[in-house]
Structures are given as C-alpha cells and as structure tokens.
Amino acid sequence: NTLLEIQNLNVHIEEKEILKSFNIKINQGEVHVIMGPNGAGKSTLGYTIMGHPKYEIKSGSIHFEGEDITEEKPDIRAKKGIFLSFQNPEELSGVTLENFIRTAKTAVSSKPVRIMAFKKELHKTMDNLGMDKQYGDRYLNVGFSGGEKKKAEILQMLMLEPKLAILDETDSGLDVDAVKIVSQGVKNFKDKKNSLLIITHNTKILEYLHVDYVHILLGGKLVKTGDASLIGQVNKNGYKEFFELV
Ligand code: ADP
Numbered sequence: 001n002t003l004l005e006i007q008n009l010n011v012h013i014e015e016k017e018i019l020k021s022f023n024i025k026i027n028q029g030e031v032h033v034i035m036g037p038n039g040a041g042k043s044t045l046g047y048t049i050m051g052h053p054k055y056e057i058k059s060g061s062i063h064f065e066g067e068d069i070t071e072e073k074p075d076i077r078a079k080k081g082i083f084l085s086f087q088n089p090e091e092l093s094g095v096t097l098e099n100f101i102r103t104a105k106t107a108v109s110s111k112p113v114r115i116m117a118f119k120k121e122l123h124k125t126m127d128n129l130g131m132d133k134q135y136g137d138r139y140l141n142v143g144f145s146g147g148e149k150k151k152a153e154i155l156q157m158l159m160l161e162p163k164l165a166i167l168d169e170t171d172s173g174l175d176v177d178a179v180k181i182v183s184q185g186v187k188n189f190k191d192k193k194n195s196l197l198i199i200t201h202n203t204k205i206l207e208y209l210h211v212d213y214v215h216i217l218l219g220g221k222l223v224k225t226g227d228a229s230l231i232g233q234v235n236k237n238g239y240k241e242f243f244e245l246v
C-alpha cells in the first residue's frame with residue numbers, strides 16, 4: 001500500500017535549486033530516515049511535502065494515497081493525513097496550546113470534536129509525555145524551552161493521528177530523559193500502523209523503532225538508500241564516502 005510517492009521532484013527557493021530529481025516511496029506502516037549534512041535540503045523536503053508556498057516545485061510530482069497533491073494547499077494535505085513537526089516551532093501569542101490543537105483537530109477531522117472527550121485525551125497524552133496539564137493553557141510555544149516546544153510538537157502529532165508524520169529534528173535539543181519520552185511517544189504513534197519520515201542526526205530515537213529505510217541526502221540529491229545499518233556507518237565515518245556518489 002503506497003502512501004507517499006515523490007517522483008523526479010525539483011524544488012527551488014528564491015530561484016535557487018535545492019532538491020534535485022528527488023524520488024522516494026513510502027508504504028503504509030514504514031519508517032524512513034533521512035540523514036544528511038547541514039544545508040542538504042532535509043527541511044526543504046519536509047516543507048515541500050507539507051506544501052509550504054515558499055518552496056516552488058519546478059517539476060515532478062507528489063502523490064498521497066494515489067492522489068496527485070503536488071498543487072494542493074497545506075490545509076488539504078493536513079486533512080488527507082500528513083503532519084510536519086517543525087525543526088524550529090514558532091511561538092503564537094494569543095492562542096493557547098489546547099485551543100491550537102483543538103482547532104487543528106477539528107480542521108482535519110471528519111467528525112465533530114467533542115470538547116470533554118478531547119480534553120480527556122489531551123490530558124492523558126500530555127501525562128504520557130511528562131507535560132504538566134497547565135501547558136495547555138499557555139500560549140503556543142511562548143516561553144517554552146527548546147525541549148518543551150519539541151514535546152508540544154509530538155503532542156500535536158499524537159492528538160491529530162496523521163497517516164504520515166514527518167519529524168524534522170524533533171529529537172534535537174532534548175535532554176536524555178526528554179529524548180526517551182519523545183521516542184516512546186513516537187513509538188506509540190508508529191504502533192498504530194502509521195508511517196514516519198524522520199529527519200535526524202541522533203540515533204536514540206531510532207533505537208525505539210524498526211527502521212525500514214535510510215536515505216542519504218547530499219546537496220539536494222538522494223545519493224544512497226539502505227537499511228538501518230547505514231545509520232551506524234554515517235555515525236562512524238561521516239558523509240565523506242557518500243560524496244563520491246553525487
Ligand atoms: P537542511 O535541513 O538539510 O539543513 P535546508 O532544507 O534547511 O537544509 O536548506 C537547504 C538549502 O536551502 C541551504 O543551502 C539553505 O541555505 C537554503 N535555504 C533554505 N531556506 C532558504 C530560504 N528561505 N531562502 C534561501 N535559501 C534557503
């Protein structure tokens with residue numbers, strides 16, 4: 001069951017080519033990991049899949065569950081079941097975390113969201129993530145530490161239950177205990193047959209999951225796809241051996 005299929009994608013930002021003939025296919029239930037040096041285009045890939053208007057698709061296509069979503073707006077993609085956790089989550093003053101998630105949940109759900117049931121589920125999920133309930137009443141990410149922002153992202157993912165979650169360095173900047181909690185949260189999400197595209201430099205989060213494929217991105221090109229053993233190889237030797245493949 002193919003969930004996401006990207007074919008020959010060329011993506012530009014401000015007239016600069018970032019992703020070059022990029023291809024990937026993610027089936028239902030699979031875990032894919034993208035690794036690559038800084039500036040390789042990893043975040044660009046996440047934003048492009050989500051449909052951020054700044055990223056201009058010059059050629060190629062994105063299909064989700066067989067439907068062409070190349071030209072779709074981000075809200076439509078979210079409704080179809082795609083979720084992106086940002087590398088640098090933004091602060092939103094005036095909107096509480098709880099209201100933000102409830103609004104998003106209402107937007108992506110086909111059924112109405114019942115307030116009491118939503119609150120119960122939210123509090124249970126926050127508890128699992130070691131987040132105080134009080135955070136629900138605080139403005140989104142305002143005054144949150146780096147780790148708290150990342151936890152809030154995972155909370156959104158767990159509450160929205162997308163079919164495909166793209167995690168952009170969600171595990172960076174977390175202390176050891178927070179990495180464990182976040183990893184456990186991601187594992188619980190995965191157990192429900194969802195798919196994951198994980199952008200990471202860390203290995204801790206990957207110890208909690210069975211990784212199906214690892215892709216190496218260099219200069220906007222996918223130069224190598226392999227199994228989980230690539231992670232150890234990169235951590236030991238860096239990316240230099242892959243530069244020959246560009
Ligand atoms: P990564 O996430 O792998 O570190 P990015 O996708 O953030 O890489 O960036 C890929 C390339 O695109 C980099 O060369 C970066 O400088 C460039 N880039 C990213 N965002 C912008 C932007 N808004 N304007 C211009 N260049 C950008």
Ligand code: MG
Nearest residue numbers: 037038039043
């Ligand atoms: Mg970067």
Ligand code: MG
Nearest residue numbers: 042043044087
């Ligand atoms: Mg990035």
